[in-house]
Amino acid sequence: IAEDGHDAWLRYARLHEATAKQFQSLPKLVVTLGDSPPIGSAQTELKRGLARMLGREIRASKQTPTQDFILLGVRDQIEEMFANLHVPELAPDGFWLDWTEVGGHKALVIAGGSDRGPLYGTFALLGKIARGENLETLDEVQNPAAPLRWINQWDNLDGTIERGYAGPSIFFENGSVRADLTRAREYARLLASVGLNGCVVNNVNADPRILDDAFIPQLARIADAFRPYGVKLGVSVNLSMPKTVGGLDTFDPLDPRVQAWWAHKFDALYRAIPDFGGVVVKADSEGQLGPSAYGRTPVDAANVIARALRPHHGVVFYRAFVYNHHLDWKDPKADRARAAYDIFHPLDGRFDDNVIVQIKNGPIDFQVREPASPLFGGVKQTSKAIELQITQEYLGQQRHTVYLAPMWKQTLDFDMHVDGHDTPVKSLLRGVVGVANVGMDANWLANHLAMANLYSFGRLAWDSNLSAEAIVDEWMRLTFGNDPEVVQKVREIQMESWPAYEHYTGPLGLQTLTNITGPHYGPAPESQERNGWGQWIRAEHDGVGMDRSVSTGTGFVGQYSAEAQKQFETAAATPDELLLFFHHVPYTYKLHGGKTVIQAIYDFHYEGAAQANEFVNTWETLERKIDPDRYQAVLAQLSYQADHAIVWRDAINDWCLRTSGISDAQDRVGHH
Ligand code: GCU
CATH class of the missing domain: 3.90.1330.10 (Alpha-glucuronidase, C-terminal domain)
Structure with missing residues (x-):
């Protein structure tokens, strides 16, 4: 990995003498169990981080140690090698950091539930050191809030990025995968450092050539770049592919030839990329073809792909961003906000279990403020992912600093009151997906302060209970150092930035009053x-x-549970910041x-x-x-x-x- 400024929050700046001193007793040996790529990366990262922050060289070994050591490994392997060492139960990607004694030597254990766990634990440990935290009492188990923590990139094969504001694609160029994938590998490192485990590399408005036979070996090269960091590759597919590029005269999901086409396609893909993660589908939305062409439903569309992926353990993220963009504005009952729920609620219980319905945080489209999408409470027997947008499409396109974690928290914490129980959105999720759209720009998002958004997305996907303030504090220290004045002032700017942007663009629930049909930038x-x-x-x-009320408006409010409806049905009850969204x-x-x-x-x-x-x-x-x-x-x-x-x-x-x-x-x- 080049040390040329792409490190973002993984800079590992040299610590001040006084801070460095407290880490003197860290072992100088790291013992690594197994030879899986992420554990290898954990070891490399540990050596690099300690060398840079503390000027300390550590030795790596696979042997039984004869001195104090740091131990990296998966739970089962650790217990097999050290019979007296009991590692707590861990979720697949979870990790355990603890001091213990093994054969008379002190050991700092970084154990994982899977081979990604030790890598996540290593990054967590290095972060603590960078922030000068005390490690003596270290003993923690961390398990992720949701098993699927993915990034979506809206990159086109020609190298442009839809709604990307930081230069060309790190994956594609002139219709092919880039020859040099250094940045893809560095990106995977950044993603892993905040616990993200999947990345879809091409635009949701998918180029149907993405799974052409000639393209699959190129995708395999991206998967190779991701693998050392435990990031699974995913792609966006277009439902019409069996017809547009597949040689069939139909893409009807219920046609057996179409089913066979998908099965055959994924068999080939998995031969090239055995750990391929899965696909994202945008269908019947903004001009993309979909199941409606044959009178079929999103269930038919999602399941035909899901069944082709099932033997390989792949998943389908089926986007709920389906709406009619030719609505009749003269109709007072017409309401785009209703679309996702109206379409998906009746389908609950019919999706295969490797289908995840991917729902944007709000019912419209990444506006400066929206209520939580009622669909989170509206499909109870369906796996759900929240889709958040890291790239600042409607939020100033990285030319404005807008720290998004406080906004995301509002949705994650919103109580859907499903069946009368406390059910914040964050408790209902199998997946957390962020549209990042980083580019070749040296700092990924073309704005130093905007990198707090990529960082905090990962941290919230891992632990949705963290506060926006605590996260920005962590990010600050890793990015600009521990000077209390710097930390406090940048935290202040970040924490005030979303309300400020909301206030000078669209307050009171007006949403971002920008150019809807153009670039989504500036007032219009x-x-x-x-x-x-x-x-x-x-x-x-x-x-x-x-007016979205049930009594006099479009009825959108009626899509929420009775308890949540009470907050929005009347203007008097509605919080000021959402008043004009609802009334x-x-x-x-x-x-x-x-x-x-x-x-x-x-x-x-x-x-x-x-x-x-x-x-x-x-x-x-x-x-x-x-x-x-x-x-x-x-x-x-x-x-x-x-x-x-x-x-x-x-x-x-x-x-x-x-x-x-x-x-x-x-x-x-x-x-x-
Ligand atoms: C927005 C965005 C589009 C994008 C779409 C989506 O409408 O402007 O560029 O394709 O969202 O999420 O599918």
């Missing part, structure tokens, strides 16, 4: 309205917001805080823009504490953001003034 509120895309906010002269109210409607809706919109825009400006001031106080390259890069980004926040502020406020005809009480709006 008018583009939401009067078209088939269904991201309407219904800003009329008399009032604003979508159409006059501009003079009074919020819980006492302000009118229109005045709150004006004020929020001024406050948000002022906050973005404050981020620049805060960052500038750190000039001497951050290396010049990163200091300047972040300064440029935050300064741009502060200016663009003013563009947003004035565009939205002016538009609201024109639409409502009600002046700003402070008379700021409309005078430019």
Whole structure:
């Protein structure tokens, strides 16, 4: 692995003397059991991390040790080799870190439930050292919250990336897999360091050539790059492939020839890549062909692929992002937010058990604020994954700093009250999927502060109970060091960044008021309205917001459990930040805080823009504490953001003034 700046939070910066001292008693020998690739990587990582942070060289061995040692291995192998050592029960990817005594020697055990566990444990240990934490009392078992923790990349085979803002693909170039996959391997290392275990490499709007016979050996090279880090390869497939590239005259999922085609295809794929993870399917959505072409359902489509994957233990992530983008905006009952539940709820219980329905966090599309998708509570007997977006499509495309963990936590913690029980979304998941869209840019996302999002996605997939604040603290220390002032100030910027962005774009549940049909960047509120895309906010002269209530609106609220419905059915009960997502109210409607809706919109825009400006001031106080390259890069980004926040502020406020005809009480709006 090159040491050329692609390390992100795995920099292993040299620790100060005083901090390094407390790690003097760490053993100088590492004993590794077995020869699986991830355990080999764990050993390499350990040697590298300790050398860089502590200047300490450690020796590796496979023999029974005659001195203190660090032990890396899978639970069963450890217990076989050291009869007196009892490793606690571990989930497949879980790990155990503990000090123990073996044959008169001190041993620091890094045990895993599978061969990925010791690698995850090693990264956890190195993180603790980087943060200068005390290791003497170390004794912890960690098991992941969900077994499937995957990244989706929306990379096209020509090397472009859909909704990617950090350069070209690290996987593809000119229609083929890149000759040099160094970055793919480095990416797998980053993903493993936060416990991620799968990565789909091509766009959900899938190029049907992805499984061509000539392409499979190329995919095998990506799998080879991932394997040392325990990251399984996945691909997006298109349901029409049996017909578009497969030589059949149909892709009807119930046609036996189509079933045979998929089975044959995956048999070939698994011959080349025996540990292939599975596929993602986007069908009947935004122009992608799907089962509706033959009057079939998502169950038929998902199961035909699932059955072909089953003998090889592969899984199908079937996306619930299915909706009609030619909706009739004149119909007051039409509502895109209803689509996923309306389509998938009736199918519950009919998906094979290697199908996971992949559900975006909210019912629309990665907006700055949405309620949790009701589908999380709406399919009880179906495996579910949450799909979160790390790439900041509607959230400033990495030109704005927006730390997303607080937003993701809101969805993960939202109680669906399934059958009247406490059932936060995070308790209902078999998978957690993040759309990352990193590129060839040296720091992966083209914005240093945005890397907190990739880091925190992995950490939340592993442990959904962690707080957004604790995660950003960890990330800070690994990325910029342990100086308390730096930690505190960057934490402040990160924690305030989502509310600030929400306030100068679309507060009160208006969603991101950006260009819907174009690049999804910059203010363009008018583009939401009067078209088939269904991201309407219904800003009329008399009032604003979508009425989604059961009693007078689209009925979307009725898709939640009775308990959750109570929070949204009336405007009075709905929290201010989601008011206009659920209700159409006059501009003079009074919020819980006492302000009118229109005045709150004006004020929020001024406050948000002022906050973005404050981020620049805060960052500038750190000039001497951050290396010049990163200091300047972040300064440029935050300064741009502060200016663009003013563009947003004035565009939205002016538009609201024109639409409502009600002046700003402070008379700021409309005078430019
Ligand atoms: C959004 C995004 C598309 C993407 C789609 C999806 O609509 O703009 O580029 O294809 O989501 O998630 O499938």
